Amino acid sequence: MVAEALESTVVKKNESTRSASSVRDELLAQHINQYYGLSHTIRDMSVSVSPGECVVLMGRNGVGKTTFLKSLMGLVPVASGEMIFAGEQFIEKPVEIRAQNGIGYVPQGRQIFPLLTVEENLKTGLAVRRGQTREIPSKIFDLFPVLHEMRSRRGGDLSGGQQQQLAIGRALVIEPRMLLLDEPSEGIQPNIVSQIGEVIQLLTKEQGLGVLLVEQKLPFARRFGDRFILMDRGSSVARGSMGELTEDLVSEHLSV
Ligand SMILES: Nc1ncnc2c1ncn2[C@@H]1O[C@H](COP(=O)(O)OP(=O)(O)O)[C@@H](O)[C@H]1O
Numbered sequence: 001m002v003a004e005a006l007e008s009t010v011v012k013k014n015e016s017t018r019s020a021s022s023v024r025d026e027l028l029a030q031h032i033n034q035y036y037g038l039s040h041t042i043r044d045m046s047v048s049v050s051p052g053e054c055v056v057l058m059g060r061n062g063v064g065k066t067t068f069l070k071s072l073m074g075l076v077p078v079a080s081g082e083m084i085f086a087g088e089q090f091i092e093k094p095v096e097i098r099a100q101n102g103i104g105y106v107p108q109g110r111q112i113f114p115l116l117t118v119e120e121n122l123k124t125g126l127a128v129r130r131g132q133t134r135e136i137p138s139k140i141f142d143l144f145p146v147l148h149e150m151r152s153r154r155g156g157d158l159s160g161g162q163q164q165q166l167a168i169g170r171a172l173v174i175e176p177r178m179l180l181l182d183e184p185s186e187g188i189q190p191n192i193v194s195q196i197g198e199v200i201q202l203l204t205k206e207q208g209l210g211v212l213l214v215e216q217k218l219p220f221a222r223r224f225g226d227r228f229i230l231m232d233r234g235s236s237v238a239r240g241s242m243g244e245l246t247e248d249l250v251s252e253h254l255s256v
């Protein structure tokens with residue numbers, strides 16, 4: 001309750017200083033509850049992400065981080081709650097409508113198509129763009145030059161880190177205004193992890209995108225996150241600016 005009160009104060013405080021266009025692109029999820037069968041997996045979770053900020057959702061394996069992102073994206077049915085983006089309610093809307101309205105999603109484990117080429121993988125991301133251009137924006141290749149070099153290679157031939165870059169590129173082809181990113185650093189080599197971090201920074205700080213990032217690696221979260229939300233057993237147990245993520249919270253709720 002206290003955390004939510006604080007969160008809503010932050011929202012109100014920001015509202016007065018934000019421009020009309022940035023208010024439009026705010027993600028506001030409130031009191032989300034989700035069940036797998038009888039198991040109450042997500043318990044009254046609320047999150048807000050403003051344009052230009054990276055909010056990091058943290059917590060041990062199995063606490064519900066992925067399920068929460070899937071709930072926001074409409075990939076699992078929710079029992080209750082609200083999912084407002086740019087002032088519009090999406091909680092009952094299917095995933096394609098959320099994507100068409102500017103919400104990008106990079107699933108955990110990348111889930112690229114191994115037999116399609118890099119270019120074909122990127123084009124699958126364009127499928128939701130009804131009636132609009134079907135070209136891959138050149139910006140994707142500016143962000144990830146390796147995808148241009150490898151555009152004719154099969155997805156399955158790429159390294160894990162390159163596949164992660166491909167998965168992020170595929171989510172960015174629709175030029176989303178909010179990106180949900182599930183553990184992009186998992187199982188990939190350190191140099192690509194920092195390149196991905198720099199892309200997140202560029203997207204948020206220079207292009208004004210909002211990012212909700214699921215991340216278990218503490219140094220990465222601290223370096224690229226503006227705020228954190230700590231989850232345990234389906235609920236939010238702590239939240240604040242990244243500087244408020246104390247060692248006590250880390251040892252209590254994260255495995256390090
Ligand atoms: N499709 C599913 N059906 C039933 N239970 C699931 C399913 N996916 C995940 N779970 C369970 O829900 C809980 C949360 O999982 P998940 O959201 O993947 O956690 P995290 O991403 O934090 O590791 C876990 O107990 C997991 O076993």
Ligand SMILES: [Mg+2]
Nearest residue numbers: 065066067108
């Ligand atoms: Mg997960």
